[in-house]
Amino acid sequence: MFSGAQISLYPMTDDFVTVIVDALSALDPYRDRLRIETDDISTLLVGTPDVVFNAMRDLFVAAAASGRHCVLHASISRGCPGEPDDPMCHTPELTNPMAPLDERKARALATVASAALSGQSVAAQFSLYTLGIDQHMHEIYGCIDFVKSSSVFDKSKNFCTKLRGDAAPVFATVGEALLRFGHPAGHVTIDLTVSANSPTPL
């Protein structure tokens, strides 16, 4: 199994470099459990989904604390057949047999409900793609059911589902979507956008 994300942070300010550099220390508690590579478009985080999602959450909350309109985008993947197996990415959730859909939804909801709040309000939207299977919409609809039952569901949109609420349950919801839907050993990806401090009226 190989899992991780290509992430980018966009602070809408002349001083975007300072906002990004100041936020980077939020990654420090995770650096021993991540492989990190940066270029001019994105930063690669390789690690288990829980570490990757906690690191993204803390990085984004730190940037949003600047008060500036900030957006984080992440292209998240696990189980891509084209990527090498990596011991750094091993996690029991992705090696155990596939549990029934209702059991997976219940576990996902319990994890989201137990997330300690961050104090940062965000809006987010994401698309889940379960690849390499015939009935891919079955898993996607199962995930949408879970998200609609969670505390941070906002609305369905074309191509994606929108969330709103505290950053902690929002990132936990998307993390559970990656972990619990699609076959544990399967190829699953997420296209995630998280926004804070937008001046656009809701």
Place this chain on the structure above:
Amino acid sequence: MFSGAQISLYPMTDDFVTVIVDALSALDPYRDRLRIETDDISTLLVGTPDVVFNAMRDLFVAAAASGRHCVLHASISRGCPGEPDDPMCHTPELTNPMAPLDERKARALATVASAALSGQSVAAQFSLYTLGIDQHMHEIYGCIDFVKSSSVFDKSKNFCTKLRGDAAPVFATVGEALLRFGHPAGHVTIDLTVSANSPTPL
């Protein structure tokens, strides 16, 4: 068939609203062939892939002409079984029978080679997801072969492929990836990021 994109434009400047508003007139030539809906995270463009890609290209080139570091993100989709059929999205490429892979690669390369240059240099990365089929990597590897032969291939990264060059062949390459790979009637999505005027050294 239903096709379109959720797009977001991120100018990294205090004056991001002005950069966005000034760029919007670039969409005017396409408005009669698009359905457009905006909220606080993204703008939905519904239309045929060629119209959607040309509109995204012109919008991004207009924003990048500000000289500011600008990023466009797009979550692009065609053929999602959960979306309604829409006459506004009908295009022959997505109703004809599936051509052999080599023929599709050749057509894609010819389209990219004929793109009139925009004069705006960009970097970009994208991931192609061909859904609802068992051998999804076959189509993805076919697409990667095409991209590696195109004039704008930069490098392979984990989870995505990176492009660099003039905005016109870059957007054309990603548009051809959506049109020509995966079954014509199938569900195919792309996670696209395009960047200009980045201060990060290459």
